[in-house]
Amino acid sequence: MAAQFTARTDTGVKDVPRLAARDITVGYGDRTVIDQLDVAIPSGVITTIIGPNGCGKSTLLRTLTRLLKPTGGTVVLDGEDIGTLRTKDVAKKLGLLPQAPVAPEGLTVADLVARGRHPHQSWLRQWSSDDADVVRRALVMTGVADLADRTVDSLSGGQRQRVWISMTLAQGTDLLLLDEPTTYLDLAHAIDVLDLVDDLHESGCTVVMVLHDLNLAARYSDNLVVMRGGAVLAQGHPRDVITAELLHEAFGLRAKVIDDPVGDRPLIVPIGRAHVRTEL
Amino acid sequence: MRKVRERMNGAEVAGGISGVDAAEAKAPMPPGVRFGPVSFVWRPWLVLVTLVLAAAAFLIFCLSISVGDFPIGLSRVIATILGRGEQVDEFVVMDLRMPRALAGLVVGIALGVSGAITQSVARNPLASPDILGITAGAGAVAVFLVTATGGTAAAVTGSVGLPAAALFGGLGTGLLVYFLAWRRGVDGFRLILIGISVTAVMQAITTWLLVSADIRDVARAQVWLVGSLDNRSWDEAGVAFWATLVLLAVVATVAFPFKPMHLGDDVAAGLGVRFGRVRAVLLLCAVLLAAVGVSAAGPVPFVALVAPQVAMRLARWPTPPLIASGLVGALLLTGSDLIARAALPIGLPVGVVTAVIGGPFLVYLLVRANLR
Numbered sequence: 001m002a003a004q005f006t007a008r009t010d011t012g013v014k015d016v017p018r019l020a021a022r023d024i025t026v027g028y029g030d031r032t033v034i035d036q037l038d039v040a041i042p043s044g045v046i047t048t049i050i051g052p053n054g055c056g057k058s059t060l061l062r063t064l065t066r067l068l069k070p071t072g073g074t075v076v077l078d079g080e081d082i083g084t085l086r087t088k089d090v091a092k093k094l095g096l097l098p099q100a101p102v103a104p105e106g107l108t109v110a111d112l113v114a115r116g117r118h119p120h121q122s123w124l125r126q127w128s129s130d131d132a133d134v135v136r137r138a139l140v141m142t143g144v145a146d147l148a149d150r151t152v153d154s155l156s157g158g159q160r161q162r163v164w165i166s167m168t169l170a171q172g173t174d175l176l177l178l179d180e181p182t183t184y185l186d187l188a189h190a191i192d193v194l195d196l197v198d199d200l201h202e203s204g205c206t207v208v209m210v211l212h213d214l215n216l217a218a219r220y221s222d223n224l225v226v227m228r229g230g231a232v233l234a235q236g237h238p239r240d241v242i243t244a245e246l247l248h249e250a251f252g253l254r255a256k257v258i259d260d261p262v263g264d265r266p267l268i269v270p271i272g273r274a275h276v277r278t279e280l
Numbered sequence: 281m282r283k284v285r286e287r288m289n290g291a292e293v294a295g296g297i298s299g300v301d302a303a304e305a306k307a308p309m310p311p312g313v314r315f316g317p318v319s320f321v322w323r324p325w326l327v328l329v330t331l332v333l334a335a336a337a338f339l340i341f342c343l344s345i346s347v348g349d350f351p352i353g354l355s356r357v358i359a360t361i362l363g364r365g366e367q368v369d370e371f372v373v374m375d376l377r378m379p380r381a382l383a384g385l386v387v388g389i390a391l392g393v394s395g396a397i398t399q400s401v402a403r404n405p406l407a408s409p410d411i412l413g414i415t416a417g418a419g420a421v422a423v424f425l426v427t428a429t430g431g432t433a434a435a436v437t438g439s440v441g442l443p444a445a446a447l448f449g450g451l452g453t454g455l456l457v458y459f460l461a462w463r464r465g466v467d468g469f470r471l472i473l474i475g476i477s478v479t480a481v482m483q484a485i486t487t488w489l490l491v492s493a494d495i496r497d498v499a500r501a502q503v504w505l506v507g508s509l510d511n512r513s514w515d516e517a518g519v520a521f522w523a524t525l526v527l528l529a530v531v532a533t534v535a536f537p538f539k540p541m542h543l544g545d546d547v548a549a550g551l552g553v554r555f556g557r558v559r560a561v562l563l564l565c566a567v568l569l570a571a572v573g574v575s576a577a578g579p580v581p582f583v584a585l586v587a588p589q590v591a592m593r594l595a596r597w598p599t600p601p602l603i604a605s606g607l608v609g610a611l612l613l614t615g616s617d618l619i620a621r622a623a624l625p626i627g628l629p630v631g632v633v634t635a636v637i638g639g640p641f642l643v644y645l646l647v648r649a650n651l652r
Contacts, residue, residue: 028464065549065550066549067546067549067550086552087549087552087553087554088552089552090552091550091551091552092552095550096546096547096549096550097550098544098546098547098550099546101543101544101546101547102543102544103542103543103598104403104542104543104598104599105598106596106597106598107542107598110307110308110309110310111310111598112543114309114310114321115539115540115543115547115551116551118539118540118551118552118553119551119552121536122536123533123535123536124317124318124319125317125318125319126319126320126321126536127310127312127313127314127319127320127321128312128314128319129312129314129319131312131319132309132310132312135307135309136307136309139307140307145307146307148307148308148309149308168550171551
């Protein structure tokens with residue numbers, strides 16, 4: 001058991017990050033959300049951005065995907081300033097799943113996943129045999145091939161999220177950015193989606209996601225980026241990063257960090273006030 | 281999984297999915313039509329529905345020419361259109377009735393496509409040019425021209441001034457709504473709310489102009505305001521035809537980047553679409569199409585709202601299909617005009633009929649949305 005865990009943690013961390021933010025400042029109008037932040041996304045691992053509400057997690061993710069343009073600094077993708085690349089070229093390298101996307105009623109799973117081929121298509125070349133191949137593989141890989149003919153609105157929340165991830169895979173990227181992929185999902189479906197994310201990582205994808213649930217973040221990531229007030233507070237392996245002191249500093253949360261009885265990652269037990277033993 | 285990973289490393293193409301064997305994948309895919317570098321998804325039902333609609337629109341168009349005080353058989357109408365008719369029919373078909381039928385067809389297409397664009401962009405079936413204030417703005421400016429200039433400008437307002445005023449009013453109001461709704465991008469719901477407000481203001485202005493105007497001007501303005509195809513000339517029909525054709529060509533060029541926009545701005549951006557630019561071009565085309573339609577036939581109500589929704593249901597398509605929406609619009613407008621002329625008491629303008637059909641349909645849409 002232990003050997004397996006070690007084998008997993010040392011896979012794939014390469015020296016050159018494919019995606020990095022250099023000294024970025026991002027804001028909406030006069031309000032600055034992120035101030036001179038530096039972060040590098042290691043290749044081949046799952047990086048999860050955590051932090052309290054309003055700390056700029058989603059803003060950082062959106063800036064990394066160039067949905068938001070930083071007022072200062074640059075985002076670097078494969079050695080190039082992302083702002084100077086063509087949007088279609090960015091879409092071929094980097095797949096983005098926004099928070100809670102909505103498909104029009106009646107759209108089939110196959111048609112939605114096929115939309116993922118858009119950056120590779122043109123006015124006259126809208127459905128090549130390559131497109132069909134890649135879409136088929138994306139469906140199989142996310143375990144939704146049997147649902148191809150169903151409409152997206154008829155699926156459960158977990159299946160729907162698998163289909164959306166399938167669409168970003170159909171872009172042909174191995175760099176996936178997922179903004180809160182477990183929002184609105186119950187715990188079982190959330191685990192299901194995160195297991196899929198881990199499968200993708202195992203097959204060579206670099207994943208960056210934003211998660212709210214700290215224990216799921218600790219369990220499923222190799223690299224945590226902890227943010228507070230638009231800055232990176234700590235970054236590293238969950239075992240090194242997650243401590244009671246850090247949780248208090250980042251979230252103002254009183255918690256106990258214990259060994260996870262089923263894994264090798266830390267487990268956070270929030271203290272709060274109700275039904276807590278008095279000695280705490 | 282380990283095995284998948286090893287296979288991945290050997291593969292030339294990077295990407296998470298290259299590890300999956302295509303042969304293992306048996307998911308049913310939409311069939312494709314492919315000739316060399318050109319490829320499309322083959323949608324038999326959509327193509328069939330579109331062809332049937334086109335045939336039906338052509339039939340109604342011919343029927344509209346054949347019906348009148350001097351009835352001409354359908355076969356003779358078609359022969360005359362193809363240039364193989366008799367001299368007697370030529371005058372009635374080409375000079376008297378064709379402009380009206382063509383105006384109906386063109387205005388219907390323009391309004392239908394315009395509605396399909398606005399509904400798709402706002403991702404809301406209520407977002408049609410009628411609701412977004414374009415029609416009401418065109419009406420207000422046109423009525424202002426009729427009532428303010430009075431009888432003195434009657435000759436001008438008749439053929440050139442009125443359509444030009446409507447075009448100007450529609451475009452101006454459309455742009456006003458767009459800029460008022462702009463707040464770091466355009467949100468569909470905000471667009472509709474502002475559209476409804478601007479519509480109300482424009483209608484109030486129209487009412488005020490009518491109340492304070494000379495009674496003879498009011499009568500003339502009133503007929504135009506309901507929407508009518510009466511006494512269309514070749515000039516008017518021709519201008520509408522060419523303007524619509526040019527605008528449809530522009531829409532066609534941005535139709536491809538428009539495809540993923542049904543999935544929302546963020547998803548579209550993630551797929552490499554510069555949605556701000558595409559949306560601005562499309563909305564401008566939609567406003568101009570609606571303004572061209574209104575300037576040629578008056579503010580015919582409900583066509584732009586209903587046509588895309590009917591087309592969606594006929595084609596069983598998740599979003600308003602552009603071509604089919606235009607054809608349904610043409611069918612609805614030409615058909616209503618035919619009913620107004622042939623089956624109802626004389627002098628009823630086409631707008632009354634489209635309202636009678638469109639009103640209940642809007643109620644049906646709202647009730648259906650409530651039931652869900």
